[in-house]
Amino acid sequence: MTVATERKIRREDLYPSRVHDVPALQEREDPVVYGAEHDGPLRADHLRRYEQFGYLVFERMFSADDVAQLSRELEDLRSNPEMADRPEAITEPDSGETRSIFAVHRLDHPLSRLCTEQRVVEIARQLLGGDVYIHQSRVNYKRGFRGKEFYWHSDFETWHVEDGMPRLRAVSCSISLTDNTPYNGPLLLIPGSHKTFVSCVGATPDRHYEKSLKRQEYGVPDDDSLTRLAERGGIEAALGPAGSVTFFECNTMHGSSSNITPFPRSNCFVVFNHVDNALVDPFCGLAPRPGHIATRPPVEPIV
Numbered sequence: 001m002t003v004a005t006e007r008k009i010r011r012e013d014l015y016p017s018r019v020h021d022v023p024a025l026q027e028r029e030d031p032v033v034y035g036a037e038h039d040g041p042l043r044a045d046h047l048r049r050y051e052q053f054g055y056l057v058f059e060r061m062f063s064a065d066d067v068a069q070l071s072r073e074l075e076d077l078r079s080n081p082e083m084a085d086r087p088e089a090i091t092e093p094d095s096g097e098t099r100s101i102f103a104v105h106r107l108d109h110p111l112s113r114l115c116t117e118q119r120v121v122e123i124a125r126q127l128l129g130g131d132v133y134i135h136q137s138r139v140n141y142k143r144g145f146r147g148k149e150f151y152w153h154s155d156f157e158t159w160h161v162e163d164g165m166p167r168l169r170a171v172s173c174s175i176s177l178t179d180n181t182p183y184n185g186p187l188l189l190i191p192g193s194h195k196t197f198v199s200c201v202g203a204t205p206d207r208h209y210e211k212s213l214k215r216q217e218y219g220v221p222d223d224d225s226l227t228r229l230a231e232r233g234g235i236e237a238a239l240g241p242a243g244s245v246t247f248f249e250c251n252t253m254h255g256s257s258s259n260i261t262p263f264p265r266s267n268c269f270v271v272f273n274h275v276d277n278a279l280v281d282p283f284c285g286l287a288p289r290p291g292h293i294a295t296r297p298p299v300e301p302i303v
């Protein structure tokens with residue numbers, strides 16, 4: 001290990017990444033499930049599956065009518081000229097199409113209410129063991145023909161290094177607003193990968209989010225680490241009709257391919273973090289990312 005690229009690791013950094021010049025696999029130091037069966041709607045077998053595989057898919061948690069209305073709202077948001085120039089709106093690197101809109105939970109919009117739906121929040125509270133707040137929300141459009149991929153990554157690796165999320169006590173929730181088929185770029189997950197933290201190489205560039213939200217190049221696993229995780233756990237696609245919901249642990253390795261079909265693969269993505277896991281200074285040592293990407297303390301629990 002050459003000294004040249006070693007960067008100082010803070011004592012409380014349990015999951016150092018982008019500090020060594022070689023990748024490393026580290027077993028997780030935190031529990032997966034923090035609550036118990038009597039703490040919410042998930043039964044013991046749900047909790048066991050989440051602990052083992054790192055995700056749960058619930059088909060049709062929202063009805064077709066709920067979702068049809070939200071899809072119209074999604075289009076209104078995308079075509080709203082006021083949104084286009086805001087920092088929350090991210091375009092695709094090539095076509096300039098709207099790729100994502102961040103912080104939808106802070107808008108006065110039906111999609112904001114979706115982020116704090118009781119059916120979703122009570123599952124997050126059960127998995128994380130108590131009071132939670134929204135760390136991040138976004139709608140991903142992944143439109144037909146030009147919706148680009150999200151390369152393999154652990155959400156937590158970015159949130160730890162670039163936002164300062166201390167421990168593995170957050171859950172990502174993807175609410176499908178369109179059908180997720182095998183063809184239109186569904187969410188791909190590696191079962192069991194949440195139990196291994198992949199320490200990535202490469203120093204985080206300044207204002208990395210200006211590029212990474214379009215196409216992520218730092219904080220992505222090397223081929224060998226990814227191969228080992230996939231050989232161990234396989235790869236599963238989170239398929240299901242519009243209205244289905246996938247909860248995945250913040251360290252579950254996931255990604256999705258480009259969408260070359262005419263059919264969009266849109267979702268509303270909301271991240272719940274436990275209030276005791278609120279952000280500290282980013283472990284990369286750079287300035288924190290803006291508040292529309294990561295909610296900074298003081299945080300208020302969702303009641």
Ligand code: 6CS
Pocket residue numbers: 136138150153155158159212213216293
């Ligand atoms: O950097 C982030 O926070 C975002 N990037 C990806 C690809 N997934 C998690 C999150 O939305």
Ligand code: FE
Pocket residue numbers: 153154155254
């Ligand atoms: Fe992600």
